[in-house]
Amino acid sequence: MEVNIQRINGNWDLGYSLDKHVLQSVYLGENQWGHAEFDTTRSEVGEALFLLKYRFDFTQISAIADQMTKSLSKYFSTACLVIPMPASKQRARQPVREIAIKVAENMKIPCIENLLIKNISTPQMKDIDSRDEKVDTLVKAFVINDVLGNGDYDILIVDDLYDTGSSLEAATKVLNEYSKIRNIYVATVTRKR
Template sequence: MKTNLKQIFGNWDLGYALDKHTLRSTYIGDNEYGHPQFNTERSEPGEALFQLKYRSDWDQAKVIAHAIAANVYSKFAKVGLIVPMPASKARQRQPVTEIARELAAIVKLNCFEDILRKATTGRALKDIGSKDERAKVLAGAITLNDEIRGDGQWNVLLVDDLYDTGASLEAATTVLRTYKKIGRIYVAAVSW
């Protein structure tokens, strides 16, 4: 998969996204229901993510995980475990969790799927404009579950699908920083 890495900044220690999600989108008219239609060209990671999330092409989770492993994983020092961002929308299968599982299998680490939990906020973050507004909606929505057994401290790789304002990742990082078993926090996003 062709990528165009971008470093992403927030309250985590180091983070990267594989590529821009949408390269261009052209309005082509309204459909029979009056909804606008677009001809959209996405990057390879963006298209893989679109197919995974909106077309239920679950094979894309492995493709994306391989791209993260090949292009981003080596930039992080001594990752000890993988954590997916908690989902915003209830689905039978969660795309980000599937990517995190595949990545964990590739790099031979444990994937802790329940360290972070997210309460329903009642609003889709993509419909909220500013980072400050998103942060207010997320305040207290992400909580910690002590899922790691034993003593010690591990560096974590937090996996997310789309980096926009960074509000969700920053909320998750803030919560992870309260967990004495977590050291450095790294972020890998599929697209921005």
């Protein structure tokens, strides 16, 4: 899989994304129901993520996680555990969770699925206009589950799509309050810009 790695900046210690999600999108007009149609060209990893999330092609999990491990694990060599970004939309199978589990397996470190929990329902972030409002909404929704033993932990948060960074910023704010966490790293499959 060809990727174009880029650093993503935020309140975390270090973050990277594999590639842009969409390389080009051309408006084609409206369909018979008045919905806009586009001819969209995605990056290879963007297409894999699209197939996973919206076409339920779970065979993409290994390809995405293997590419994340191959391309990004060198940046996060001190990470001793992986956590998936809590989902904003409930699905029978959570793609980010499954990618995070596979990345952790590849890195030979644990994936702690219940360290950062979203304990209240929120609107999808794309439906909230202000970036600050997105962060505040999520900070109030996230809680830490004290499941780690004594020590200082470097953690890797795995997420699917980096857009404004508000979800990851909120997660990092909450995780920074947990005394057992030393460094917070972020890895996303794709990015909007």
